[in-house]
Amino acid sequence: MMGRWPLVLAVLVAIVLAGVPWFGNDVAVQFGINALLLATLAQSWNILGGFTGYVSFGNSVFYGLGTYGTAVAMTHFNLPFGVGLVVGAVVAMLCAALVGIPILRLRGPYFAIATLGLNGAMAAIVSNLPIAGSNIGLVLPLMRGDAIFYELALALLVVCTLTVLWISSSRYGMALVAIREDEDAAGSMGVNATLYKVTALVLSALFTAIAGGIHAYWSTFVDPASAFDTTLNVRMVIMCVFGGPGTVFGPVVGSFILSAVYEVLASEISTAAVLFFGLVIVLAVVFTPKGLTDLMAGARRSGWRYLFRNIRENRL
């Protein structure tokens, strides 16, 4: 069970973040939108990946469907942005359910590989759909006002995190964690694993797609290559795992830190940033393979020795 103080702290952080458009500059707000959307993606990935242990590389498909659902609804049907978001989310959730039922039978690396194939397939399909602008892409109506997008992204992250908070203390979440810990034992104890895995994937798709839709309208342009981008999925995994998969605040904290580190590196040393970013990831995996949340608990128990114990235990 979680203590009270992380919740209080989270509420305070959310209030301060909500004020950024008023006292921050344009650069801060734009960085904020990206960071908040990425945190939402990491948190959405956490619902399936963190709680059930199924590593999905298909979440960028849901992101892409969210961006395209919103873009097509707004450009071809002149629907309002809100309706566009709903269209994108519904398409992504349907895709998650349809794809999830067959491929969530696969376990471990096989599931990951199957989801990896989805991305390429979906990008190819969209590239050949005239309604989606084929491989040229779609241009959305322009709306100035970064502050609105910022607050929308923050609201989405808050709702997504509240959902994960609910999961972490609910019967539903117990089923997800039981599946992660031992799926056969969970089944023998009455957990309908298929039902819980598929709903977790659908829930994950919901938030991922809305994040995609917000990003589409904000950037006013979508194309297949950036909508169905596997590296975006890799970032979700890294951020979630770095923060602490299966925890409530780990993925958010992890992605904020990594976004900030990347931003600093990109402005300081530009071209070599990716290299150093890679180094940060490697160090994180070596010293805190279970994420920052585990690092905090471990450091409280055994101090600095925690870091080196990880190396020993994992025979690195």
Next chain:
Amino acid sequence: MNEVANVAPQAKTIMEARGITKRFQGLVSVDKVSFSLAENEILGLIGPNGAGKTTLVNMIGGTLKPNEGDLLFEGERINDVSPYRRAHLGIARTFQIMKPFPGMSVLENVAVGALFGRDGGEKSMAKAREIAREWITFTGLGQRMDAHADALGGPDRKRLEFAKALAMGPKLLLLDEVMAGLNHVEVDEMVELIKKIRARGVTLLVIEHVIKAIRSLSDRVMVLHHGERIAEGDPALVLADPRVVEAYLGKRRT
């Protein structure tokens, strides 16, 4: 008369197997085995390694499907019922290779049973925790309530498997070698525990190599050898049966 020793004559049949067979690519693991379990009975299942005991339990639990024959639970055919639905019907099991949820506390492990067991389980977390606490205390793990499951030692892990299965509120409990690796004192504790469980109205199928325990627990004993049922009945008579002795120790050279 030996066939029904210790069992009340009017007892209802809770589970029945009719000629069930399991083959693994030509190797017959369980061969046309038929038996029935009366309500609140303890049936001991023994046999040398590789006799097909665990395969039989896996078929009743639903993780394996028989190639032939029928399994009936409370009169309904359950061959095609998935494991989680069998749990809802009231069938619970322990695993020979124990399967605790390592990242969860003892309390959470057992609460999973209460949350998803018989009839789909308890819907309220608070109630499930309460049920879990009861069974943890019942199995003698009360001191380790908040310990992580992977921090438990051997005997405590066995108790945890028990508590998890019991929290499901089963009608039929399948125990797969819960005494393996325990010392004499621990075996006696386990025997007492199983007797207490039966006193609560649960029917038990107990796979065990510890003959002393089987003798003191079972109403009836069934012996499997090369997948076939070679003997069944009163424990004392079955354990003295020359065929059973031969299956375990080999033929005496004459």
